[in-house]
Amino acid sequence: MLQTLLDKRTLIAVLLCAVAAVAVPILSLVVPPSSPLHMPPYVVALIGKYLCYAILAVALDLVWGYCGILSLGHGAFFALGGYAMGMYLMRQIGARGVYGNPLLPDFMVFLNWKALPVAWWGFQSFPYAALMAMLAPGALAFAFGWLAFRSRVTGVYLSIITQAMTYALMLAFFRNDMGFGGNNGLTDFKDILGFNIQSDATRAALFSASAIVLILALLVGRFLVTSKFGKVLIAIRDAESRARFLGYRVEYYKLAVFTVSAMLAGVAGALYVPQVGIINPGEFAPANSIEAVIWVAVGGRGTLVGAALGAVLVNFGKTVFTGALPEYWLFALGLLFVLVTLFLPKGILGALDSLKRKPAPPIEPADADVAPKIAG
Amino acid sequence: MILLQRFLLVCALLFSIGSLARADDFADAVSGFSADSFSATEKALDGVVQSNNARAAAIVEALQKERLFYAPATKQVVVKDASGAVLDAATGAKLAEAPTELKSVRLNNRLRRAVEAASGQMTLLSADTQKRIAAAQAVYKARDVAALANVETALNKETDPVAKSALSDARAAILLAKPGVSEADQLSAVTQLRARGDQEARAILSSLPDATPPAVKASAQSAVAAIDSRLAFWSNLQNVWYGLSLGSVLLLAAIGLAITFGVMGVINMAHGEMVMLGAYTTFVVQEYARAKAPALLDYSLLIAVPLAFLVAGAVGVLIERTIIRFLYGRPLETLLATFGVSLILQQAVRTIFGANNREVSAPPFMSGSFHLGGLEITYGRMWIVLFALAVFVGLQILLRFTPFGLRMRAVTQNRRMASSMGVDTNRIDALAFGLGSGIAGMAGVALSQIDNVSPNLGQSYIIDSFMVVVFGGVGNLWGTLLGAMTLGVANKFLEPFIGAVLGKIALLVFIILFIQKRPRGLFALKGRAVEA
Amino acid sequence: MENLALTQSLLYLDGVAVSFDGYKALRGLSLTLAPGEMRAIIGPNGAGKTTMMDVITGKTRPDEGVVLFGGTEDLTQLDEAAIAQLGVGRKFQKPTMFESQSVEDNILLALKAPREARATLFGKPAPDTRERIDRILETIKLTAHRKRMAADLSHGQKQWLEIGMLLAQDPKLLLVDEPVAGMTDAETMQTADLLREIARDHSVVVVEHDMDFVRKLGVKVTVLHEGAVLAEGPLDQVSADPRVIEVYLGR
Known part of the structure; x- marks a missing residue:
């Protein structure tokens, strides 16, 4: 059982994360700044950000890689989780805001609001906010999936409406009257669980938390995909109508994995926000969600570990590129999309597998139901 | 007296x-x-x-x-x-x-x-x-x-x-x-x-003076009521006109997408960038005319229409030949690859023309307005509506009465059958993609008149265009026309009540719900043809 | 009044009509299948054979007509998954299976077991699972290939794997659409034997064009034409029917 759960790659990834969770705080806090081994706080925050993206990528891989649902709206779940955490952090500011209002965040005072909106109730409590960071995206995914999967919206149609979903949310969150800070979003956080959010120690702790959650995400993911449930997901991906005629309620399987994945994405967003210090409606931008898809594609979809690897690699590339040649980053990213789909359709890990195993199976679903039924 | x-x-x-x-x-x-x-x-x-x-x-x-x-x-x-x-x-x-x-x-x-x-x-x-x-x-x-x-x-x-x-x-x-x-x-x-x-x-x-006789006041009151209902009528009609005008813009942006999606089942995420290329073509033509041939300045838009078609169409064929044809039968991968293309095109235009908005001026025949009953109609909008309809009619003629159109419809309805009847589906794919992209380019000429010409121009239309195509139903241009006009008019009628942004959100939510009920849109191809 | 044909039949179709955009695929199709019976369905292209299967398996909702399973279950009100769980298995014309999974896993997925997500995630497999899989692999002669990817099988092996999946499902009724299309003569004959074996404890409906194959099955034949039953009976009888010769067999 443990052996199937922790195959070689997962084991390596889990160990790496575990080492990082311990080593990074030491390198950052214990090793003196004069030492070449010292890790400056901004690097800690940067790698912590990569890890959050890696969690999002694992979530996306669960639905896309294993169940064939190409969601172009996972950025929305990530952002919702981020907003839940951001609301907690805003409430923690208390009377230290510019306007000194003990209850209302600054932007509400600025908008001349008198009372805290109902949506903000309870967010002074960390456990509640953490719960909401999972439940809010989960509920959205459940409602959306309930409608979409039961009506058998599949393929590119589903991709497009997930994109419309995140686009609509972006427009909504840009509005001041939504009560989530409008354009500017939520920022100027002071502390988390009583610790100063800017301090090196808090940053290191947030990093370790991200690494541990990534480990958990990989393990939960592996548990899902190695069970019979996972085999059914792959069956749905490869031949949806065959799975139906075998008696599987395809829509419930999709709904289950979509909801779990959205909750995981929400957790990633919740870890992301305290590390970058801001959440705004730009996080809902459709382009963000598509970018996450390419991380999974680069690493290798349907591999979980590959998705995480892809997220870290692509974002590391982004950091390097935008530092050295900011003009050319979009060219590079665009080319990455084209080249990976053309020449590396199974990603880095998939390509490694193919090298080991000679006769490559067709990667495309054999069932017409999975592809859109358009041109006949 | x-x-x-x-x-x-x-x-x-x-x-x-x-x-x-x-x-x-x-x-x-x-x-x-x-x-x-x-x-x-x-x-x-x-x-x-x-x-x-x-x-x-x-x-x-x-x-x-x-x-x-x-x-x-x-x-x-x-x-x-x-x-x-x-x-x-x-x-x-x-x-x-x-x-x-x-x-x-x-x-x-x-x-x-x-x-x-x-x-x-x-x-x-x-x-x-x-x-x-x-x-x-x-x-x-x-x-x-x-x-x-x-x-x-x-x-x-x-x-x-x-x-x-x-x-x-x-x-x-x-x-x-x-x-x-x-x-x-x-x-x-x-x-x-x-x-x-x-x-x-x-x-x-x-606002008659207080001293006005009661009979006059009463008559004035009923006159006010009559005028009110008349004004409401015209204001509704004006809204319909605004809606049709918005619908025409949507139609222009979406119709090319409808073709590539309909024929090839391919989502071209770079479609918006074809629109953008058309707008920049207009800009270049106008700048050239201003510098070299001022006499042609007033006609630069007319000159830009065929050029935009050719530029965007050529880029479209290029994309199809170098990328999309290798991804046939893998619609999700095509979506990702074309998104990459859209990033590259945006950045290329930004590098060449700069990130700022470019000014495209309106020719004399597009400025000013006239009244039609209680309607105020600006020439600019009117020409865009007429242009959109002309493109639509032209396309219908092309599809119905030319051998190319016949082959294209055949491929849309049953690719395998068309192929076995001797239709060169590869060629049709390339041409259809070029045609769809070229039309997007022409849309760009029209949009240069009402929107900022910037590298992000295409982004603002892509989701709307998808919604139109999905709503109207794939493989049916009439559906696209009706979808575009319905969404345009609905948008303009919602705006006064809930504002532009909420109106847009409401429509997106409506379409998301609509597609659950009719996953293939308003006018879908039905029956066994689509099941194969 | 009790209808004997209704209550004692496994499958009961009466006056079923389906149309697509004005094209009438089925017009008043009526058919009864007794428990344990094996039936061959023949008919020219467009006679409505595949549409009939779509109606029985819940893929297509009929415009009118009655479709009952086991005399009580109204199949027009159920979806594919529910009908499959009632015990109706279907084999497609083109072999469809889960290509990126092993032969063994394909059978495992088909094996009769709880289908709910919770059961597949947390439930323990039945103790005889392995044994049942072995038995089916034996029947379809794929024991040696159990670890191979389904995609790597030959066409004939794929057809058999799909039949094996149907066996694993252990349905009361099997619908088989052109099982021998694209098979060699030897494979065709083996498949006929396999189906006859299956028919011993399952009801089977076979749609087939290959007359030699139908003859080898040696069962009652129903001829469909333009969405309705044209003739029914032993093969020799229907092939002598002048109407059948007219529309299907040729002079």
Whole structure:
């Protein structure tokens, strides 16, 4: 059982994360700044950000890689989780805001609001906010999936409406009257669980938390995909109508994995926000969600570990590129999309597998139901 | 009684013209402008208007355009003409030496209205018909009771039907505002304003003086109600027009997408960038014309249409040949690859043309507007609607009556069958992709007129275009037309109630729900053809 | 009044009509299948054979007509998954299976077991699972290939794997659409034997064009034409029917 759960790659990834969770705080806090081994706080925050993206990528891989649902709206779940955490952090500011209002965040005072909106109730409590960071995206995914999967919206149609979903949310969150800070979003956080959010120690702790959650995400993911449930997901991906005629309620399987994945994405967003210090409606931008898809594609979809690897690699590339040649980053990213789909359709890990195993199976679903039924 | 009054007034007017004694009064009146007080200015204005001096019109006009000045030292009142020359206000003689210090005659809002009304009165008898009409409209709006005599004089002389009706509207407006007018006259004035039925008429009818007889008031009230329902009708129609105009923009942006999606089942995420390329082509053509061939500047849009088609079409064929054909049967991968292409194209344009918006000017035939009943239609929008429909009709003809269209429809309906009947599906794919992209390019020419030409232009249309195609149903251009128009009109009707952003969100949510009920859109291909 | 044909039949179709955009794929199709019976369905292209299967398996909702399973279950009110769980298995014309999974896993997925997500995630497999899989692999002669990817099988092996999946499902009724299309003669004959074996404890409906194959099955034949039943009976009888010769067999 443990052996199937922790195959070689997962084991390596889990160990790496575990080492990082311990080593990074030491390198950052214990090793003196004069030492070449010292890790400056901004690097800690940067790698912590990569890890959050890696969690999002694992979530996306669960639905896309294993169940064939190409969601172009996972950025929305990530952002919702981020907003839940951001609301907690805003409430923690208390009377230290510019306007000194003990209850209302600054932007509400600025908008001349008198009372805290109902949506903000309870967010002074960390456990509640953490719960909401999972439940809010989960509920959205459940409602959306309930409608979409039961009506058998599949393929590119589903991709497009997930994109419309995140686009609509972006427009909504840009509005001041939504009560989530409008354009500017939520920022100027002071502390988390009583610790100063800017301090090196808090940053290191947030990093370790991200690494541990990534480990958990990989393990939960592996548990899902190695069970019979996972085999059914792959069956749905490869031949949806065959799975139906075998008696599987395809829509419930999709709904289950979509909801779990959205909750995981929400957790990633919740870890992301305290590390970058801001959440705004730009996080809902459709382009963000598509970018996450390419991380999974680069690493290798349907591999979980590959998705995480892809997220870290692509974002590391982004950091390097935008530092050295900011003009050319979009060219590079665009080319990455084209080249990976053309020449590396199974990603880095998939390509490694193919090298080991000679006769490559067709990667495309054999069932017409999975592809859109358009041109006949 | 009224006739007598009129007669006397006319006599007085006739008598006054050319009267020398009055000339002195006129000079006195003019000098009143130098007093630097609003009440003196008002008196002076009145005097000038009543004087019927030949210079009166020029002075009122100068006042209106804030070109009337006085020298504080000499109290001389002067007019600066458009060329900057300084003339004596009363005589019109050019001053050899302008006074060293000039102060402008100041106006407040009350005076400004008075000046406007005066100007209206002054030009009621102008030789230029357009000026007379404008003057009559000014009087109508001002409801200046004092102008009644002038209006009636002008009305008697007037031969032009438009000017005549404008004058009689003005007279009706005055009659309702003037105390002591007979009930019958006022009632007929109400009838006349009711027939006119615009906002101004409504304002006049709903703000009658307290002394107005009850019968007139009642009649005015029903007239207001009638005007209200008429205005509501036109405002709805105006909304429909705005909606159709928005729908045309959506149609232009979506129709190319409908073709590539319909024929190949491929989502082209770079479709918006084809639109953008078309807009930049327009920009380049216009810049070239400005620099090299100014005579062609007015026609640059017309020249840009075929060029944009070719540029975007060529890029489309290139994308199809180098990327998409290798991804056939893998629609999700195609989506990702074309998104990469869209990033590259955006950045390429940003590198070449800069990130800022580029200015594309409107040719003369696209500026201005006209009225159609109670509708205001701008030429720009009108041409875009006509252009969108022309593209639609052209495309239908291409698909229905050409061998290429026949093959394309065959591939859309049953790719395998078409292929086995000898249709070169590869070639059709490339051409269909080029066609769809080319049409997007043409859409870009039209959009350059109503949107900012920037590297992000395409982004703002891509999701809307998808929604139109999905809503209308794939493989059916009529569905795209109906989808675009429905969404356009719905958007414009939602806007006044919940605002533009919420309206858009509402429509997105509606489409997301709609696609659950009808996953294949309004007009989907049905039956076994799509199941294979 | 009790209808004997209704209550004692496994499958009961009466007056079933389906149309697509005005094209009438089925017009008043009526058919009864007794428990344990094997039936061959023949008919020219467009006769409505595949549409009939779509109606029985819940893929297509009929415009009118009655479709009952086991005399009580109204199949027009159920979706594919529910009908499959009732015990109706279907084999497609083109072999469809889960290509990126092993032969063994394909059978495992088909094996009769709880289908709910919770059961597949947390439930323990039945103790005889392995044994049942072995038995089926034996029947379809794929024991040696159990670890191979389904995609790597030959066409004939894929057809058999799919039949094996149907066996694993252990349905009361099997619908088989052109099982021998694209098979060699030897494979065709083996498949006929396999189906006859299956028919011993399952009801089977086979749609087939291959007359030799139908003859080898040696069962009652129903001829469909333009969405309705044209003739029914032993093969020799229907192939002598002048109407059948006219529309299908040729002069």
